[in-house]
């Protein structure tokens with residue numbers, strides 16, 4: 123006999139678990155089914171983000187940045203330290219412990235909000251029923267008035283670059299290295315390539331990033347992207363643009379156990395082509411970070427009526443309805459940027475719509491953050507995008523070199539940039555490269571959510587000395603009224 127729920131969510135990543143929690147808050151009877159298994163075989167809620175993405179990567183970015191600063195910056199502050207040593211095992215233990223705390227937190231949140239968490243595989247059957255295959259292989263069928271599909275995404279693999287999880291790896295493997303690779307290759311200079319490339323560079327790897335496109339970070343404002351490329355090159359990231367990998371193979375499997383200090387036995391031979399011709403690169407580990415694809419394997423039984431687009435995403439409308447009555451889909455498995463916060467807002471929206479409340483997601487105001495050093499963050503349109511739209515615009519920038527707080531932090535790199543409409547002064551895009559850019563962008567998101575004009579930001583008092591003054595000054599610079607930098 124079927125158990126009957128108001129809502130069953132398949133997937134407990136950052137799109138699925140908030141949907142389940144909000145459904146519980148809306149007094150609906152809800153279950154959330156998730157099959158995530160870690161390398162040690164344990165089940166955990168939280169999906170890619172908590173187990174193998176946002177959280178472990180940020181833990182390592184923080185640790186590796188501290189290591190780097192201790193090495194190069196402490197002496198500038200007049201702090202002398204002795205022999206600096208890396209304890210990678212301790213660093214990785216901290217990363218694992220943060221992940222465990224955060225994923226365990228979801229179990230507690232489920233309990234507090236009346237969500238039944240089920241560990242196992244969920245398969246949508248026709249008629250809004252879900253076949254659940256538990257850890258032990260036991261099957262049961264649950265019925266629900268509404269089903270929310272939140273099955274997420276997986277890394278894209280390249281045909282001639284065979285993944286083995288040891289030498290040719292994906293981002294998850296690269297977060298769990300137990301030794302610093304002497305030579306690290308990364309295919310793809312996107313968000314993952316830059317964040318993970320930065321981690322291992324700071325910890326001592328020689329890092330080569332191979333990017334197929336000629337343009338660096340084409341999704342970002344190009345003033346910011348150019349500034350970023352300059353910094354990354356200075357940090358020693360060897361970024362090769364316009365370079366296409368044709369193949370990679372593990373040349374000598376006996377390198378097992380080799381360390382940065384150990385024998386430089388060949389691990390992976392990479393062949394790529396750029397404008398100069400064909401090249402071979404030898405690295406100890408090769409990370410493939412060429413994007414992710416929606417994951418729907420085993421999710422949809424015959425006859426559910428849910429359809430996929432030509433790239434494998436579940437088709438949905440602006441309210442995440444699949445077109446099949448009471449079946450919804452949210453997060454990485456549907457169109458739009460693959461970002462945890464975008465999935466979270468979709469999950470919450472759907473749970474509120476199911477409960478009969480008003481809800482919507484503002485897809486025009488989705489922040490992006492790249493957690494490199496300097497950090498990069500933006501919201502809204504790039505200058506190139508506005509230009510292409512034909513709308514007349516004005517631009518203001520403020521360099522962190524003129525920020526007292528950034529100077530005090532020894533982080534006076536980068537800038538804040540605002541692009542506004544010439545006609546009605548509406549803020550169209552805010553772009554930051556510099557210290558804590560990911561935190562600074564919060565103000566920009568709120569301003570744009572409320573359709574702020576540049577003048578609104580100009581007339582808003584910002585505490586001194588703070589990094590947020592850069593946003594204030596960039597807004598003033600839009601109308602050539604900046605106080606702390608020369609107006610151009």
Ligand code: FAD
Nearest residue numbers: 133135136137157169170175176244274453454460461462
């Ligand atoms: P997922 O997190 O992929 O979760 C889907 C869950 O569903 C998984 O647990 C999966 O096992 C489960 N599942 C799938 N099918 C079934 C089934 N049939 N039955 C049961 N369970 C199923 N985004 C950010 O916004 N900020 C960041 O800093 C950031 N850093 C990242 C770093 C890395 C290295 C990576 C790889 C990604 C990062 N992302 C980041 C992207 C972010 O992780 C994703 O956008 C987010 O996890 C998507 O959430 P989701 O819930 O849609 O899917």
Ligand code: NAD
Nearest residue numbers: 310311312313314315332333334411412413414460491492
């Ligand atoms: P991405 O789309 O950001 O970057 C992939 C890069 O690989 C692109 O620059 C692309 O041109 C390049 N590429 C593709 N095929 C190639 C090939 N054959 N050879 C060389 N280069 C190639 O994807 P990603 O970095 O893998 O990240 C996946 C997703 O995870 C992204 O959608 C991102 O939003 C999300 N993510 C977000 C964060 C964050 O918000 N800070 C961090 C990590 C990941």
